Amino acid sequence: MASAREEILNRLKNAIHPEPEMPDFDAPVYHSIEKSLGQAFKENLEAVNGSVYLCQSEDELVDKLRAVLQDIPETDAVCAEDKLQELLTRNGIKHRNYEKGKHAIEAGITSCEFLIAHTGSVMVSSALQGGRQMSVYPPQHIVIARKDQLVDYLHTAYDKIRKKFPDQLPSQITLITGPSRTADIEKTLVMGAHGPRELHVLLY
Template sequence: MKENTTSKERLLKKIRKALLERRDNPYPNLEDLPLYPPATELPEVIFAEQFTAVAGQFVFCEDELQFIEILLNLAEEREWRKIYCWEPALQEIFKKYDYPFFETDKDFDKAEVGFTLCEALIARNGSILVSNANEAGRRLGIYPNVHVVVAYTSQLMMDLKDGFKLIKTKYGHNMPSLISTITGPSRTADIEKTLVLGAHGPKELFVFLLDG
């Protein structure tokens, strides 16, 4: 007598049978296989290309002095006045060169630019790996119209997995409760399929990469 079962029931029966049968992994070394061809450019070049491709603005600086010089010209050109920075390491640089900034959240609703550090830069997709473990939290990277990230070449990783390894080495068992990536300025195309920058966050995103 022919078995009267639906195709769905037959499929589920096969799945149950497969789950009951223990089998060796046919691809034990799958995770070790490279996902991408070997990089032919330096990570700095790859990151800059990918980051600018998503409307990010990239600046390479040889040292802190060049960083301040470029920042002075940029701030004058853009007429930045309300610049906020809550990262102690960045505050030390600004104070060293007498660069004016707000180190408290006074009049934060008028903030024009927020300066933050990051956990790593991911060259492969031009992304910034961030966490809530720094002093800036999330506000300085979301509220002001301009978000400026300061990073060092030692934080430049090729892939996300390398970035996560860097974070794990840094924090050990005290991992941040929030780890995320930023890829370009905030954007949306939900309204009539028109791309709008600054929809839910900064309209402009800068990365200053310092050698060191």
């Protein structure tokens, strides 16, 4: 009859697993993107409650933007970027310039650095006019982007922003993936907890 010590040693011996397989370090880290970058970005951002509008022209973009802004008073739609202000003014979309702390803001209209298809993320930085506040403070964040700002994966976006700012990176680079949300309180999902409750991306 085996002693208690022998029983313990036998159990340990039987519990020893075979040598683990070595990971394949040459295998791709990310799954491949089977669809167009625009469609992949749209599906991934909308999966986390964002809204994406793929527009074929400036006219279509303006129509979609008017629909997004239809319930927002023109005095509460704010833009701080010169090029976007030109686009809005050219197409008769009423808005006002950003003045820090002067008025309430319901919708902040910004550009971005890049859009990442793999995660449906918007990359913004403090180098954009309006700085950090315009993508965080307003309850609705509206991003207007060009198709050439679409990239496949996160590492591509970081490579591109390093090339865009070769001497010194912006003091803040942020990835936004969907509206702000939390489930910290009684495990109930709350939208807009720490930032915008709505995120709209218009791409043309």
